[in-house]
Amino acid sequence: MSEPIKTDVLIIGAGPCGLFAVFELGLLDMKTHLVDILDKIGGQCAELYPEKPIYDIPGVPYCTAQGLVDSLMAQIKPFKPEFHLQEMVQTIEKIGDPLFGVKTDSGKLFEAKVVVIAAGGGSFQPKRPPIPGIEVYEDKSVFYSVRRMDSFRGKRILIVGGGDSALDWTLNLAPLASHLTLLHRRDQFRAAPDSVNKMMALVGEGKIDFVLGQVAALKGDGGQIATAIVKTNDGSNFEIACDALLPFFGLTMKLGPVANWGIEMKDTELITVDAASFETSVPGIFAIGDINWYPGKLKLILCGFHEAALMSQKAHRYVYPDKRLIFQYTTSSSSLQKKLGVA
Ligand SMILES: Cc1cc2nc3c(=O)[nH]c(=O)nc-3n(C[C@H](O)[C@H](O)[C@H](O)COP(=O)(O)OP(=O)(O)OC[C@H]3O[C@@H](n4cnc5c(N)ncnc54)[C@H](O)[C@@H]3O)c2cc1C
Numbered sequence: 155m156s157e158p159i160k161t162d163v164l165i166i167g168a169g170p171c172g173l174f175a176v177f178e179l180g181l182l183d184m185k186t187h188l189v190d191i192l193d194k195i196g197g198q199c200a201e202l203y204p205e206k207p208i209y210d211i212p213g214v215p216y217c218t219a220q221g222l223v224d225s226l227m228a229q230i231k232p233f234k235p236e237f238h239l240q241e242m243v244q245t246i247e248k249i250g251d252p253l254f255g256v257k258t259d260s261g262k263l264f265e266a267k268v269v270v271i272a273a274g275g276g277s278f279q280p281k282r283p284p285i286p287g288i289e290v291y292e293d294k295s296v297f298y299s300v301r302r303m304d305s306f307r308g309k310r311i312l313i314v315g316g317g318d319s320a321l322d323w324t325l326n327l328a329p330l331a332s333h334l335t336l337l338h339r340r341d342q343f344r345a346a347p348d349s350v351n352k353m354m355a356l357v358g359e360g361k362i363d364f365v366l367g368q369v370a371a372l373k374g375d376g377g378q379i380a381t382a383i384v385k386t387n388d389g390s391n392f393e394i395a396c397d398a399l400l401p402f403f404g405l406t407m408k409l410g411p412v413a414n415w416g417i418e419m420k421d422t423e424l425i426t427v428d429a430a431s432f433e434t435s436v437p438g439i440f441a442i443g444d445i446n447w448y449p450g451k452l453k454l455i456l457c458g459f460h461e462a463a464l465m466s467q468k469a470h471r472y473v474y475p476d477k478r479l480i481f482q483y484t485t486s487s488s489s490l491q492k493k494l495g496v497a
Pocket residue numbers: 166167168169170171172173189190191192196197198199202203206207208209210241242243244272273274275276277278410411412442443444445453454455456458
C-alpha cells in the first residue's frame with residue numbers, strides 16, 4: 155500500500171464548483187488536491203456540454219461551458235492545485251480530529267484535514283451496450299475507458315460508437331493495435347469532423363477497418379473475447395475476431411459511492427448541508443454544488459460558487475484552529491494579491 159498523500163483539503167469532483175473551491179480555499183492559504191473519475195477537468199461542463207453557451211455566470215454575459223472551465227483553470231493557477239484524474243473516491247474514514255483518510259478505487263490514499271464533496275450528480279458511468287452476457291467480459295477484455303494505452307499494444311481491438319470517445323480512441327490506439335476495427339451503426343458521427351476525417355484517412359490507407367453494424371453477441375472463454383458477432387443493417391450476421399472490445403455509448407450519472415459515506419442525505423440522492431457553511435452532518439466534511447441540498451437550493455453554477463466561498467471560511471477553522479481569519483477584498487489586500495501573483 156502506498157504512502158498517503160497529505161493535504162489540507164481534498165476536493166472530490168473537479169467540476170466548476172470544485173474548481174472554484176480551490177480559489178476560495180487558496181486565498182485563505184489552504185492547499186488542495188482534487189480527485190475526479192473523469193479523464194478530464196470540468197465535470198458536467200466539460201463532459202456533457204462543452205460547446206453550449208452559458209449566459210448566467212455573473213459578470214460574464216456569454217461563455218461556452220469549456221470556456222468557463224478554461225477560465226477557472228487560469229484563475230486557480232496561482233494555487234497550484236494537484237489533480238488526480240480517472241480515480242473514483244470509494245471511502246472516507248475519520249482517522250483523527252480533524253483528519254480524514256480517503257481511498258480511491260485504484261488504492262490511492264489521501265490524508266486531509268477537510269474533505270469537500272463537489273461530486274455533482276455523482277459519478278458518470280458508462281452506458282452498457284445491450285449485448286447478452288457482456289458482464290463476464292467486463293474489465294477482462296471489454297473496457298469502457300482506456301486507463302493505460304500500452305495494455306492494448308499488439309491486440310486486435312474492436313471499438314464501437316460514433317462519438318468523440320470512440321473516434322479519439324480509434325485514432326490513439328490505431329498505431330498500437332495489431333488490427334483495429336471501428337464499428338458504428340450508421341455512417342454519420344457525433345464526433346468532431348476533424349477526427350472523422352482523420353479516421354477515414356486511416357481507413358483509406360488500409361490501416362484500420364470501418365464497419366457498419368451492431369454487436370449482437372460475444373464468443374469467448376473465461377472472460378476473454380475471441381469473436382464479436384456483428385449484425386449489419388440488412389439483418390445479416392458476420393464475425394470479427396478480436397482480443398478487446400471498447401464500447402463508447404456515452405455516460406449516465408449515478409450517485410455511486412457517495413451514498414455509503416455515512417453522511418446525512420436528503421431523499422437518498424443529495425447531501426444535506428447547513429446553509430451557513432455548507433458543512434454536512436459530519437464535522438469537517440463539506441458539500442457544495444449540485445450534490446448538496448438546503449432549503450431554496452438551486453442547481454446553478456453561480457450558487458455553487460457562493461457555497462465555495464462560505465465553505466472556505468469554516469474550513470479555515472479546521473485547518474488553522476489557532477489562526478484568526480481576517481476578511482479581506484482582493485481589490486485592496488496586498489497579501490491576497492501576493493498570493494494571486496499580481497502584487
Ligand atoms: C446541458 C446542461 C446545461 C446546463 N446549463 C447551465 C447553465 O446555463 N447555467 C448554470 O448555472 N448551470 C447549468 N447547468 C448545470 C451545471 O452544469 C451544474 O450546476 C454544474 O456542473 C454543477 O457543478 P458541480 O461542480 O457541482 O458538479 P459536476 O459538474 O457534476 O462535477 C462533479 C464531478 O464530480 C466527479 N465525481 C462524482 N463522484 C465522484 C467520486 N466518488 N470520486 C471522484 N469524482 C467524483 C464527477 O466525475 C464530476 O466530474 C447545465 C447542465 C447541463 C447538463
